[in-house]
Amino acid sequence: MRLAEIFERVVGTGAPVRFRAYDGSTAGDPDSDTTMVVRTPVALNYLAQSPGAMGLTRAYVSGHIDVEGDMYTALDRMADLAFNDGPRLSPAEMARIARGIGWVKFANRVAPPPQEMRRGKLSWLGTRHAKSRDAEVIHHHYDVSNAFYELVLGESMTYTCAVFGSEETSLERAQFDKHDLVARKLGLEEGMRLLDVGCGWGGMVMHAAREYGVKALGVTLSKEQAEWASKHIAQEGLSDLAEVRHMDYRDLPDGIYDRVSSIGLTEHIGKKNLSGYFDGLYAKLKPGGRLLNHCITRPRNDLPAMKPGGVINRYVFPDGELEGPGEIQMRMNDAGFEVRHQENLREHYALTLRQWAANLDRNWDEAVREVGEGTARVWRLYMNGCILGFERDVVQLHQILGVKLDGTDAHMPLRPSFA
Structure with missing residues (x-):
């Protein structure tokens, strides 16, 4: 044969x-x-x-x-x-x-390539979504190399779904527009305090400070992200308004914020922890405050939240879990939020991934020098596979806006000013 x-x-x-x-x-x-x-x-x-x-x-x-x-x-x-x-x-x-x-x-048995996260490696760090285990998972995915991410993500250094005015919109413009859409949904105004949980390289924090005069705090479990963000906040002259800390959002000291953004973090929380997650964010908001939750979702609530032995879970997002938008909205409701707006940006994520994949191909040799061919191959396979996932409605991307009522007042306009 x-x-x-x-x-x-x-x-x-x-x-x-x-x-x-x-x-x-x-x-x-x-x-x-x-x-x-x-x-x-x-x-x-x-x-x-x-x-x-x-x-x-x-x-x-x-x-x-x-x-x-x-x-x-x-x-x-x-x-x-x-x-x-x-x-x-x-x-x-x-x-x-x-x-x-x-x-x-x-x-003949052959060992998996070193880029694969073996389940046994995580088990000794505790149960799923224990703090020490979450820190290792985030390290596995996000501490690859800031230089590598710059090659793939481009100038915006933003690793979440962008918002495109058209298919011809540049990636940098689309990421700016995403941050601005979040800002407008939150109704950011000068002098407000914003908490951005899972802030990545600080894109939303810097946008809020630079464009709206907001005092913004971001937190991330990735040490490399926090270092990169702090450096660029200083370079932009935003240190009086913007700050990024390397810490678990669960360890944030008590404080009250006018607004909270969660962009691409809920995927790492886990279904059993969603109620506590939204309860905690609700407690950090003042009455009349708003939460914007932006995350990848499954198209139906009755689909499994994760596939522990799957390719994505082994190579890209260990311990990652995706919920249906109805599940997330229900947990927000149960935490006390009044849900005021929900939007599916599925097609936008396919367009975002196409730009990232094109960046990787264009910078392939440099990317391989930075992280090795095996890791670069993981990313090429992962991003192109995810384009298909969003195009074929295997996964979606939802933004859900919730308000902590001030008595019965939502402090929302009669009609929203965002499209």
Whole structure:
């Protein structure tokens, strides 16, 4: 049996891509403009151990398979495999494939690439979403390299969904407009105090201070993010108004804020902790204060919040959990917030990811020098796969605006001033 044919059988027949193996054999669609290249027998070991998306990811990240042509196009054509567990081979089929390449080669266990977060590594840090475990998870994803993130995210250094006026809008403009949309939903005014939880590199904090004269505090579990943000706050001359601290939002001292923004943090909270999360933010707001929660969501509340053994959870967001927008809104309601506005920005995140993926491709050699080829490959695969996820409504992005009533007064205009 030819190696390319074996590979095609393991990942599924009928995929409209071409396969080429190191022994010179080919399979699949000969006219496809995208080719999956099997470079070494280790690719087959990975697929034998984990048929489907996990095996493909391990083989790609470690360089044992490659993609010739556009990554997004390749994933689009193999979307059923990318979003599901892949084909399940019968014992007879497995035995037939093993005979084709030799039992020793087929059965040999190969360690996952080092970029994969093994579940055992986290278990000794405590239960899911314990403070020490959350700190390690954030370190795994966000402390990759500030220089690498600058290559991918661009000048805005903002790692959350942007808001596009059109498909031609630049990434920097779209990120500015996202921060300004949040500011307008919150009704920021000069002299207010803003708390931004999970502030990343401080984009919202600096925007609020620079554009609205707001005294803004951001907190992040990433030491590298906090250092980068503090440096740039000083460079912009905003130190009197803006501050970013390296700390867990749960350790914030008591204080009352006019407004709270949470942009891209709820994904790290966990379903069982949502009530406490929103209770805590409610307590930090003055009467009449507003919370804007911006996060990735699942399209339905009855879908599972996480897939512990999935590619995203192992390689990108360990312990990440996504809830349906109704679940998040319910928890905000139960914490005491009156929900005043909700918006789905799903298509905007697909556009954002396209810009990030293009930045990575354009700066590929420099990115590889900065973080290594394996990590760069993780990001190329992850971002292009997520474009498909948002385009195909596998995931969504919701902004939900809540108000802490002042008695019965929401201090909201009769009609909102934001679009």
